[in-house]
Amino acid sequence: MLPLFEDDPYHDLVYDPCERKPVCASLQRAPWIYQGSFSKSLSPALRLGYLVASSELIPYLTRLKQAADLHSSRISQWLVLQQLRSPRHTENMHELAAYYRIRRDAFEVSLQHHFGSLATWKKPAGGLFFWLTLNRCIDTRQLLPKALASNIAFMPGESFLPHSSEGCGQLRLNFSHATEEQADVGLKILAGLVQEHA
Structure with a gap:
């Protein structure tokens, strides 16, 4: 049986009430691996994460880790442990969520202004991304080079799905x-590129 792999690096970045229970928690018999990260919530430089897995997979995952690098940086592990034990950890997470909530909300205002007639989306309750569905079927992989030439980056939706179509x-x-201003200018340019490409 093929295991489910759930990658959840943004689990701790939540701005609105939402279901946060991992999909893996609902599995009864299927093998599973859940991956989390501290790089999005504590510090990008740490590059430290963790795995939780069904018991039958642990011996295999342990051997894979040992074959790759024995262990992650002990200094990084120690720093994460100190932060998680800190009485300020919860407060720090609330401050981080408040910071990103402001960014998200300002970004959506610009999205509504520039993409209101071009796409649909749902305001994300957490994480760091908006997922847009354009009103027209455009291969966004072909749009990306033009956007990059204008100093704008995005990830084409085709990259996240098993069949690019x-x-x-x-x-x-x-x-x-x-920044709020950079996002507004970037979204204006990107909206223009979408209209040209349509």
Whole structure:
């Protein structure tokens, strides 16, 4: 039986009430692996994550880890442990969520202004991305080079689906890095490129 692999690096970045129970938690018999990360919630430089898995997979995963690098950086592990034990950890997570909530909300205002007639989306309750579905089926992989030439990056929807045709006209946009002004200018340019490409 093929195991389910659930990658959940943004689990701790939640802005609105939502279901946070991992899919793996609902499995009765199927083998599963759940992957989390501290790089999105504590510090990108840590590059430290964790796996939780059904018991029958642990020996195999342990051998794979040992074959790859024996162990992750002990300094990084120690830093994460200190942060998780800190009385301020919960407060820090609330501050981080508040910061990204402001970014998300400002990004959506610009999306509504520039993409209101071009695409649909749902406001994400957590994470760092908006998923857009364009009103027209455009191969966003062909749109990407033009966007990059204008200093705008996105992930084509085709990259996330088993059959690229299913992702036609879909793209993932990150709202965490750009300032409010940069996001507005970037979305305006991207909307223009979408209209030219249609």
